Amino acid sequence: MSRLLGDPPASGALGATEVSPEEIVSRVERSGLRGRGGAGYSTGAKLRAVLGSAAGGREPFVVANGYDADRQSPIAATLLERQPRRVLDGIAIAARAVGATRAYLYLHPESTATRTGALAALSTAASDLGDLGVEIAIGPGGFAGGEESIALAVLESRKAMARQRPPYPAREGLRGRPTLVQSVETLAWLPSIVREGPDGFRASGTAATPGTKLVSVTGAVARPGVYEVGFGTTLGTILDGAGVAAGLKAIHVGGPTGGLLAASRRDVTLDYAELAAVGAHLGSAQIRAIPAETCVVAEAGRLFAYLAEESCAICVPCRVGTKRVEGILAGITSGLGRTADLPWLTEIGDQMARFSLCGFGITAPQILRTTMAEFGAEYRAHIDDGRCPTGTCAPTRVRRYERMVQP
Numbered sequence: 001m002s003r004l005l006g007d008p009p010a011s012g013a014l015g016a017t018e019v020s021p022e023e024i025v026s027r028v029e030r031s032g033l034r035g036r037g038g039a040g041y042s043t044g045a046k047l048r049a050v051l052g053s054a055a056g057g058r059e060p061f062v063v064a065n066g067y068d069a070d071r072q073s074p075i076a077a078t079l080l081e082r083q084p085r086r087v088l089d090g091i092a093i094a095a096r097a098v099g100a101t102r103a104y105l106y107l108h109p110e111s112t113a114t115r116t117g118a119l120a121a122l123s124t125a126a127s128d129l130g131d132l133g134v135e136i137a138i139g140p141g142g143f144a145g146g147e148e149s150i151a152l153a154v155l156e157s158r159k160a161m162a163r164q165r166p167p168y169p170a171r172e173g174l175r176g177r178p179t180l181v182q183s184v185e186t187l188a189w190l191p192s193i194v195r196e197g198p199d200g201f202r203a204s205g206t207a208a209t210p211g212t213k214l215v216s217v218t219g220a221v222a223r224p225g226v227y228e229v230g231f232g233t234t235l236g237t238i239l240d241g242a243g244v245a246a247g248l249k250a251i252h253v254g255g256p257t258g259g260l261l262a263a264s265r266r267d268v269t270l271d272y273a274e275l276a277a278v279g280a281h282l283g284s285a286q287i288r289a290i291p292a293e294t295c296v297v298a299e300a301g302r303l304f305a306y307l308a309e310e311s312c313a314i315c316v317p318c319r320v321g322t323k324r325v326e327g328i329l330a331g332i333t334s335g336l337g338r339t340a341d342l343p344w345l346t347e348i349g350d351q352m353a354r355f356s357l358c359g360f361g362i363t364a365p366q367i368l369r370t371t372m373a374e375f376g377a378e379y380r381a382h383i384d385d386g387r388c389p390t391g392t393c394a395p396t397r398v399r400r401y402e403r404m405v406q407p
């Protein structure tokens with residue numbers, strides 16, 4: 001099976017294939033390809049849904065998500081830098097499959113080198129794209145800007161805020177038309193799956209999730225960077241490959257809203273179901289090694305402070321929830337915590353997961369659930385003994401963050 005970061009594919013007309021649109025969709029369905037942008041939805045099912053919605057003469061769009069919302073996980077940038085032709089070919093094949101003549105490559109405003117490279121690749125490839133117009137679109141900046149409904153709002157020149165689903169973009173996306181939103185990493189698989197057939201792709205990774213995944217290994221490792229690994233690889237193997245430091249405290253999986261697992265969980269594999277079972281997710285595919293001296297409660301507090309800043313703020317559970325959690329955690333790390341803070345955090349996390357409008361607020365409570373489950377003794381030490389077990393917390397609040405009715 002070819003690898004994403006392997007040899008560049010032979011050049012030729014982009015998207016050109018003898019395979020019919022229906023057969024493209026069928027091959028992708030049979031390949032078992034799942035979206036690489038975080039949620040792992042079936043790409044074949046998404047192509048099929050867009051094709052179905054477009055059947056009534058509503059011409060669809062393709063949006064290639066190359067935004068890299070988590071700036072510590074520059075996966076799209078790596079791919080666009082090393083394999084721009086493969087990404088463009090994937091966009092062209094997706095457009096051919098669903099019958100789109102317009103596609104957008106959606107990038108982060110700070111990705112200036114990526115933008116320059118993508119523009120150069122586009123101008124070289126212009127004559128190979130046939131009647132497909134591909135435009136580069138720049139997102140708003142910030143973590144939430146990578147979320148698909150926010151990307152569509154930005155492409156429509158509206159405020160960068162998420163929107164309720166259903167209807168999903170496959171039925172009603174950009175300008176109300178069917179829209180295929182797919183990460184550039186997912187699209188980059190289409191050329192080999194369609195031209196070589198789905199079997200080679202299926203033969204790697206796991207039965208539930210075939211193929212490889214680009215991951216960004218960061219933190220306490222000697223060789224941080226973007227690596228290509230098969231689904232089913234253990235977190236320990238991935239960290240060892242990057243030269244992990246001894247005496248690790250935790251493994252943070254999935255980027256800013258991902259879960260923090262105890263370092264002993266080295267045998268957990270890179271797999272949607274297995275990560276979900278331990279309270280994490282693939283998310284931005286950042287795997288961060290957290291060193292021994294870190295206070296996990298303070299780390300959760302830092303993450304929530306970041307999320308409170310980054311929330312698009314359109315829905316109450318996320319806008320208010322991230323702020324409240326930030327405040328409660330700051331109280332605990334300032335020696336002001338009470339036992340009742342723990343069920344309060346759990347309750348806010350549950351409400352966020354249940355009622356938030358997009359994946360941002362739905363997945364953020366993973367930080368609370370995993371740290372409270374795996375490092376409960378650290379929370380207790382702050383609350384019961386008024387001390388940080390690592391001795392690294394400095395008070396940041398002089399009064400508790402309170403709610404209207406005291407717990």
Ligand SMILES: Cc1cc2nc3c(=O)[nH]c(=O)nc-3n(C[C@H](O)[C@H](O)[C@H](O)COP(=O)(O)O)c2cc1C
Nearest residue numbers: 035036037065068069146147148182183186359360
């Ligand atoms: C807060 C947030 C940020 C996201 N950022 C990105 C991103 O940078 N790139 C990306 O491809 N998907 C991102 N996603 C996922 C997209 O919403 C969408 O599911 C994805 O682009 C679909 O492509 P896929 O099916 O190929 O994974 C983000 C989601 C959330 C909730």
Ligand code: SF4
Nearest residue numbers: 162312313318358361
């Ligand atoms: S969950 Fe957060 S980021 Fe998503 S729509 Fe609600 S406020 Fe915006």
